[in-house]
Amino acid sequence: GAVVSQHPSWVICKSGTSVKIECRSLDFQATTMFWYRQFPKQSLMLMATSNEGSKATYEQGVEKDKFLINHASLTLSTLTVTSAHPEDSSFYICSARDPSESYNEQFFGPGTRLTVL
Amino acid sequence: RKEVEQDPGPFNVPEGATVAFNCTYSNSASQSFFWYRQDCRKEPKLLMSVYSSGNEDGRFTAQLNRASQYISLLIRDSKLSDSATYLCAVNTDKLIFGTGTRLQVFP
Numbered sequence: 001g002a003v004v005s006q007h008p009s010w011v012i013c014k015s016g017t018s019v020k021i022e023c024r025s026l027d028f029q030a031t032t033m034f035w036y037r038q039f040p041k042q043s044l045m046l047m048a049t050s051n052e053g054s055k056a057t058y059e060q061g062v063e064k065d066k067f068l069i070n071h072a073s074l075t076l077s078t079l080t081v082t083s084a085h086p087e088d089s090s091f092y093i094c095s096a097r098d099p100s101e102s103y104n105e106q107f108f109g110p111g112t113r114l115t116v117l
Numbered sequence: 118r119k120e121v122e123q124d125p126g127p128f129n130v131p132e133g134a135t136v137a138f139n140c141t142y143s144n145s146a147s148q149s150f151f152w153y154r155q156d157c158r159k160e161p162k163l164l165m166s167v168y169s170s171g172n173e174d175g176r177f178t179a180q181l182n183r184a185s186q187y188i189s190l191l192i193r194d195s196k197l198s199d200s201a202t203y204l205c206a207v208n209t210d211k212l213i214f215g216t217g218t219r220l221q222v223f224p
Contacts, residue, residue, distance in 0.1 A: 034212065043204065043216040044161065093160050095212070103168075104149045106212050108160040 002028050002098040006109030014117055020080045021112045023094030029074035030096035038091040050077040084116040121207050123215035134195045138218045140205030141187045149208040152190045154201045195222045
């Protein structure tokens, strides 16, 4: 399957700082990428859909001014958690669809574990 | 009602057992269906896509019932290495996950 990378794999930061997470599709071009968040013992919750060259589409209850998404190229989307607080500590995972796959499979990055102190 | 529902388990089974997971979805317009496997503190990995005709990959068989809006995953001859959380996912314009079913295979 397609390969998606994510960086960093983990980050610890102080409350009030901003953290940027990168998601890259390595062997295909992704016009659409997705950002998920997973709290312990819970499922993946879609936060937003990242569209190359246009604004992201946020799910209900996700603050767009707090979780800034930029998808400036066909292989890179970034998620910036602004003014992070301890309740933002979570596992953030991006995914992308390979347009050559007809069944709309999504492939996931390895995730970023964010801990806010 | 949640869009995608799964029994959270855990399912504790001995090696060699056959185990089945079910997942129901509420949106009849859903277009594609998947089973993912997630190991502890890792990202989900695609296990199988689920097609209307059903499909099999080695010890794993997936079925889709559109009329009743559920998908299933059957694992035969369970191995210790099958221990993980199995997530069903349903796609309309976005991919929605169930809560996952934890499987623990013991010797």
